Amino acid sequence: MKLFLPAQTILLPSPVLIIGTYGSDGRPNIMNASWGGIASSKPPCISVSLREATLTYHNIKQAGAFTVNIPSEKYFKEADFVGMVSGRDCDKFKQTGLTPEKSKLVNAPIVKEFPYSLECNLVRQIDLGPLNAIWSGRLILACIQCSLEKLSEWSLIARF
């Protein structure tokens, strides 16, 4: 049978994008965002949709940069946690034990323990309504944590 429902904001799979930013006081923050992904190839851009209520929304606006960090399965609890609380109320790095690390090229921190990070400079804020904006960032650098044995696999992927 067919079931018709009013508009549902449900679409799977939902990525786990851990967005790294600095606040105006230099404090690193991370949040879990699932509404985002690659948006263009030339220039290479990633877009992430955030509510204005989030600290990350304002951090990106102020710092002009963000990182997208992909956790390994080992860190699923930490990844979930940083999507449940606000960086206004606690230091999410301290609470999770994760380590903020300076990124190579942009003004945003990466998560040291995570295997894949993308460094992005903000290029566009696209307001979609009273609550959400899409933040489009130009991909500057990809940082991959890998063992020497895995290096050949990554090299293949990098050429993909």
Add this chain to the structure above:
Amino acid sequence: MKLFLPAQTILLPSPVLIIGTYGSDGRPNIMNASWGGIASSKPPCISVSLREATLTYHNIKQAGAFTVNIPSEKYFKEADFVGMVSGRDCDKFKQTGLTPEKSKLVNAPIVKEFPYSLECNLVRQIDLGPLNAIWSGRLILACIQCSLEKLSEWSLIARF
């Protein structure tokens, strides 16, 4: 070890969004797009990034609407195929044996055999570079194919 690579447009998981549109001649078309997803909650919107080279890009522009159809695993070959060829060169519905069906509320077809379809009216074209544009559509209706036994599960999800 850490490996730094130039910007990579690689981010997993990559959704399989089968975009349904009508051409100016009324011909239904589908393509497989993986750069997209939910973009806002109020209004509920979905965004999908498409190259100008695609027929779907022009169909959305002309028709002002599109659908997002999620295939079940059974149709992975068909889903792959419609991302590999252009609707300019062949009738992808005929080639795959899939059935275009009028959607309930927007000017775009859904794929009858697929279990989940979202009907969207275009609200924004956001040009990101010389090749890509993000098409943001307002979600109007969700259409779910389900058995009576599964209905209670979906009801739960719908309230999620």
